[in-house]
Amino acid sequence: MxxxxxxxxxxxxxxxxxxxxxxxxxxxxxxxxxxxxxxxxxxxxxxxxxxxxxxxxxxxxxxxxxxxxxxxxxxxxxxxxxxxxxxxxxxxxxxxxxxxxxxxxxxxxxxxxxxxxxxxxxxxxxxxxxxxxxxxxxxxxxxxxxxxxxxxxxxxxxxxxxxxxxxxxxxxxxxxxxxxxxxxxxxxxxxxxxxxxxxxxxxxxxxxxxxxxxxxxxxxxxxxxxxxxxxxPTREWRTFDTGAGWPGLADTTIANWYPDRNFGAERNLFLRSANDWHLLFHITPPQLGPNERALRARLKFTVKEVQRDGINNTRVYRLLKPWTEMGATWNLASPGNFWTIPGASSAGNDFVAVPEFEFRLRGAGLYTLDISDQMLSWYANPQDNHGLLFRAEDGTRRAITIEPKECGAGCGPVLELLVESPPPSP
Structure with missing residues (x-):
């Protein structure tokens, strides 16, 4: 038994x-x-x-x-x-x-x-x-x-x-x-x-x-x-440079000081602590060849200037609402469509409450974010891709200037993608 x-x-x-x-x-x-x-x-x-x-x-x-x-x-x-x-x-x-x-x-x-x-x-x-x-x-x-x-x-x-x-x-x-x-x-x-x-x-x-x-x-x-x-298979890193004409990235600033102003065509992106100025990024995953797939992804951007000494904590969240580069303001996600709370500030409605990243922008220079998880999810579920929200939420009041895609080749944000390609047919 x-x-x-x-x-x-x-x-x-x-x-x-x-x-x-x-x-x-x-x-x-x-x-x-x-x-x-x-x-x-x-x-x-x-x-x-x-x-x-x-x-x-x-x-x-x-x-x-x-x-x-x-x-x-x-x-x-x-x-x-x-x-x-x-x-x-x-x-x-x-x-x-x-x-x-x-x-x-x-x-x-x-x-x-x-x-x-x-x-x-x-x-x-x-x-x-x-x-x-x-x-x-x-x-x-x-x-x-x-x-x-x-x-x-x-x-x-x-x-x-x-x-x-x-x-x-x-x-x-x-x-x-x-x-x-x-x-x-x-x-x-x-x-x-x-x-x-x-x-x-x-x-x-x-x-x-x-x-x-x-x-x-x-x-x-x-x-x-x-x-x-x-x-x-073979694997290689591919570079998608917004400054060299790659159209897959949208970026803009939304500012509490100018609630109805759109910054989509500005020559600078701005981020300011104490939740005054936020930064929006949207990346459309690049189209790949037959049977190719993305394995990893990195977003590189250049901080041009940091005004005032001190410490601030920047957190990056997934956005939940669609927005447009030339239409987003502190009040609006796109013309006629309001954020739930101005400044895309409603956790659970405008953005996912849990941050994807948290870091400190200590000074001018090149910064890299590993966005592999985000990119793979955007490939799998493009309907859920509304981009990323950068918020300088606490710390010393500081103004941070970031190079936009309009600044030219090798200057604006760059996407790097590790792509796997199948072996050649015999």
Whole structure:
């Protein structure tokens, strides 16, 4: 009774973690061996459109696979189980965010009869991130059990999605692993140490194992293979200079001293502490090429002058109301449309109450804001992009002059965008 209760609790944990066992699904048959143990390296291909993690391995049919049986295994060196008793194939592909694993295991008797899953039927994929042929904090060791348990270094991995299912000759799995687990931002031609293997417990306490490279899949060791991240995307920083004619930025000042005056065409932007003068920025995300995507963004602007010594705290908020560069004033967001409170001062109506940034403009010079989160959200939800509100809310009363886009190339605000482009078509 206790064992039955334990298994029920275990199943509930798996469901809560997103690991989904299910009925058998159609999958491709065992492919020809690739690569052989004499060349223990595997090139995992970058995918613009990755496989769907649903337990159906048919979308892996044309992808390179590693086969594992007693004729291709690095370990054992002789003998080994018959292919119908234990054999497997695996395939790995990657995107900029995830590593995908497909696994097909042939096993004529699936057994789960131990307290520790390491003593039963399972597979393991071991990644030696620092290539030192030894276990270290950076390394990743994923185990996959036929009942759906996925672990990494003995624990339940956050962000991992898996579907494990039986088939008539054994079991198979699809797993998606966040590349952040690897502690690195992979681009093409990156390499990590790698091996994998399967084991079989036929219920009598005897285990058979097959290892792809080296003598063990349980930890990095001498003789392990390589996993090469190939055919990956390219990334570059692109500069969008408002002073050089890029039309994607609107900027203006709204001033309590001049409540009905528009500053959209002024040669200076002004920010004044004690909530007297505010600054509005609106950035339209640049259009990218087919299948390109933005990863990070930086807004650079130049403070021309800071009058008076002292300290002031500048906070930047997301605006909630649309406004126009040539129509915004202290009273109006655009002609005929009033701010809820003059000066775009109503938290929750004119602007989001929680600031995006807080900093001090200590003097003249170039300043940089990392607006990656804001830019990505504007790409995803352009209807919510109403720009940013700069407010010098407290501290010493100071007047700050900022260069606008009208000042010319290399002078006005500049957007820098880190763009990822897919590899060229073969």
């Amino acid at each position: 206790m064992r039955r209760l334990t298994l029920w609790l275990f199943a509930l944990v798996l469901i809560g973690a997103g690991f989904t066992p299910g009925p058998a699904a159609a999958s491709p048959a065992m492919p020809a061996p690739l690569p052989s143990p004499s060349d223990p390296a595997y090139d995992t291909l970058w995918q613009l459109t990755p496989p769907v993690v649903d337990g159906d391995l048919s979308d892996w049919a044309t992808l390179p696979k590693m086969t594992l049986d007693r004729t291709t295994a690095s370990w054992p060196t002789t003998g080994g189980p018959a292919p119908e008793d234990l054999s497997a194939w695996a395939s790995l592909v990657w995107t900029s965010q995830h590593l995908y694993i497909a696994l097909w295991v042939t096993d004529d008797n699936i057994v789960r009869n131990s307290r520790n899953w390491h003593f039963d039927d399972m597979a393991q994929f071991t990644f030696d991130i620092d290539l030192d042929d030894d276990i270290s904090m950076a390394d990743q060791r994923y185990t996959i059990s036929p009942e759906g348990l996925i672990t990494n270094n003995g624990g339940l991995p956050l962000g991992t999605t898996a579907v494990v299912q039986p088939h008539p000759e054994g079991w198979h799995a699809e797993v998606r692993v966040p590349l952040r687990d690897f502690g690195s931002d992979f681009l093409t031609n990156a390499e990590v140490g790698f091996t994998w293997g399967v084991q079989d417990d036929d219920g009598g306490g005897v285990r058979d194992t097959l290892v792809w490279a080296g003598s063990s899949y349980e930890r990095p060791a001498t003789g392990q293979g390589l996993l090469r991240f190939t055919n990956g």
